[in-house]
Amino acid sequence: MPGFLPAAIYTRYSSDRQRDASLEDQERGGRKRAADLGLDVVAIYADRAISGAEFLRPDFQRLIEDARRKRFLVVIAESLDRFSRDQEHIAGFYKQMRHLGVRIITVAEGEINELHIGLKGTMNALYLKDLGEKTHRGLEGRIKEGKSAGGNAFGYQVVKRFAPDGTPERGDRSIDPGQAEVVRRIFEEYASGLSSRAIAARLNEDGIPGPSDDGWGASTIHGNRERGTGILNNELYIGRLIWNRQSYRKDPTTGKRQAHLNPPSEWLTESVPHLQIVEQELWNRVRERQASNIVKNTPTRAGTAVAPAISSPA
Numbered sequence: 134m135p136g137f138l139p140a141a142i143y144t145r146y147s148s149d150r151q152r153d154a155s156l157e158d159q160e161r162g163g164r165k166r167a168a169d170l171g172l173d174v175v176a177i178y179a180d181r182a183i184s185g186a187e188f189l190r191p192d193f194q195r196l197i198e199d200a201r202r203k204r205f206l207v208v209i210a211e212s213l214d215r216f217s218r219d220q221e222h223i224a225g226f227y228k229q230m231r232h233l234g235v236r237i238i239t240v241a242e243g244e245i246n247e248l249h250i251g252l253k254g255t256m257n258a259l260y261l262k263d264l265g266e267k268t269h270r271g272l273e274g275r276i277k278e279g280k281s282a283g284g285n286a287f288g289y290q291v292v293k294r295f296a297p298d299g300t301p302e303r304g305d306r307s308i309d310p311g312q313a314e315v316v317r318r319i320f321e322e323y324a325s326g327l328s329s330r331a332i333a334a335r336l337n338e339d340g341i342p343g344p345s346d347d348g349w350g351a352s353t354i355h356g357n358r359e360r361g362t363g364i365l366n367n368e369l370y371i372g373r374l375i376w377n378r379q380s381y382r383k384d385p386t387t388g389k390r391q392a393h394l395n396p397p398s399e400w401l402t403e404s405v406p407h408l409q410i411v412e413q414e415l416w417n418r419v420r421e422r423q424a425s426n427i428v429k430n431t432p433t434r435a436g437t438a439v440a441p442a443i444s445s446p447a
Contacts (some may be wrong), residue, residue, distance in 0.1 A: 142177050143210045162211055178196045179192055180192045200303065288316045
């Protein structure tokens with residue numbers, strides 16, 4: 134390959150548990166490969182803590198735009214999976230670079246051709262599938278211990294603990310007394326006949342911060358009964374932890390994740406009485422009112438359909 138060709142280096146790491154030093158190591162390896170080939174590095178692109186399954190990475194998209202502008206004729210990375218772990222994306226990226234006359238070279242595989250794309254793309258797809266299954270199993274094990282699988286619900290606070298070796302133990306929660314009072318208030322007011330919109334208005338008037346430290350909205354309270362979302366549908370408040378109620382799949386067209394309700398047979402339920410905030414009797418009264426509203430709003434003749442209360446303020 135002739136010398137003095139302009140080249141770019143792309144670096145990426147995928148997890149918050151990794152660090153910028155990983156990018157530095159990748160860049161160092163890329164510069165060495167460029168020097169060995171007599172290439173002139175004119176641009177560095179780096180994406181931090183972004184999965185290789187995610188195509189819309191800021192610097193990766195900037196790299197593609199600069200390739201279209203002919204800023205460089207060679208792009209270097211540590212390995213092919215730095216560009217993407219998605220089989221379709223990596224094939225599309227290769228075709229795009231080839232169309233633009235940009236060569237792809239990696240420290241691990243050398244200059245990339247169709248054979249690399251086929252084999253490596255399949256390996257990366259299998260890696261992602263295996264990683265997803267391992268992550269799912271790990272979260273399932275955490276749920277069976279009565280711990281959170283990620284995120285937190287209003288009414289609780291994260292408990293920070295460390296194992297004897299100093300590593301953090303994740304998933305423990307405890308009741309937040311102040312927020313728990315707000316949760317009980319919401320249940321009592323709804324059971325007494327107030328709509329979720331009226332309850333939200335009262336909370337805002339009283340200056341009570343919502344789950345995201347901003348104002349309350351009706352949907353935050355009534356949520357979706359079928360999906361178990363919203364304050365009034367969270368069974369953790371009666372000491373019942375339900376996991377895997379829904380799963381997320383990426384739309385291949387938009388690249389956005391979409392929620393899909395799983396069949397009840399796939400749900401995992403664990404009893405966590407130490408996290409109960411709402412008495413069973415109060416929970417039952419709320420459910421009865423929700424059911425009553427569903428019956429009330431069910432259409433009785435053609436042309437009179439009204440949205441059920443589970444997806445709109447009661």
